[in-house]
Amino acid sequence: MAKDIDWGSLDFSYRPTDYSYVSMYKDGKWDAGKLTAEHTVTMSECAGVLQYSQSCFEGLKAYTEENGKIVCFRPDLNAKRMADSCRRLEMPVFPEDRFLKAVDEVVAANKDWVPPYGSGATLYIRPFMFGYNSVIGVKPADEYMFRILVTPVGPYFKGGAKPVVVRIPDFDRAAPHGTGGIKAGLNYAMSLHPIMEAHREGFNENMYLDPATRTKVEETGGANIIFIKDGGKTLVTPKSDSILPSITRRSICYIAENMLGMKVEHRPVMYSEVPEFEEMGLCGTAAVISPVGKIFDHGKEIDIPSGMEKMGPTLQKLYDTLTGIQMGRIAGPEGWVHEIKC
Secondary structure (H helix, E strand, O other): OOOOOOHHHOOOOOOOOOOEEEEEEEOOEEOOOEEEOOOOOOOOOOEHHHHHOOEEEOOEEEEEOOOOOEEEEOHHHHHHHHHHHHHHOOOOOOOHHHHHHHHHHHHHHOHHHOOOOOOOOEEEEEEEEEEOOEOOOOOOOOOEEEEEEEEEEOOOOOOOOOOEEEEOOOOOOOOOOOOOOOOEHHHHHHHHHHHHHHHHOOOOEEOOEOOOOOOEEOOOOOOEEEEEEOOOOEEEEEOOOOOOOOHHHHHHHHHHHHOOOOEEEEEOOEHHHHHHOOEEEEEEOOOEEEEEEEEEEOOEEEEOOOOOOOOOHHHHHHHHHHHHHHOOOOOOOOOOEEEOOO
């Protein structure tokens, strides 16, 4: 039976549910894994994750479609991206097929926590892995814990996505040839000071430039960037090895090209080009698309033509199409929507 929750009033924060999933890596192999009602972790004060930040994570959501089915959106890409993160951090890969099975298992076990269709809420799914055993010398851990927690969340933006103001910070998000292209926890730790500084100065987010030359657009602390030009006919996304390959961004690009008949350019984007774009958005799992209305750069401002009142018309069309596919209102490409048998 569904939980007695005022789904429409949920914010985007953590609430423990009935079960999490856990699997341990020890002696060179993963154990069978299991569901657990224990939502705390006990480990050595010298654990690898505490000493050298050896951790990575993913984020996806479970939805209730209009027909009552519980689904996830492209979880196979989350499994692959986490495998890529593990390889880069010298962590054992949690097999991609087991990742998908674990997502199914933990969502099914918490089916009463999946918000109903039309509520605006979803079940957020957070797979993560970290170095577990004691490590005092600088080296990879020998033991790892893989977990998946789930928690019901409300929409990232209450009352709809209003255009935000971003700034150009004095910091870099990632180093050239560094870890910007994987979902490592350390990347987000490094972004905390810049984002808090931005908030203290009255801005919503930071727009990072490339760390090598600071002349090209990269991404924000937690989202890829998309631009619209040519009267809504062209979608442009920055290309760089230090940008995280967003699943939402890749899906938006496919929709733009194959469903909306737009031209898609995935290429390096010079910062000097930005005033030429008509719309700008930040895209990711949590908010899907967040429109940008203005960029602040050390006293100078770039006003995006779509303005500060609402999402531009082309971004709105992309948002409506993607969320329509996720919620089962629009037929999408085969395999994008993964049903979870409960």
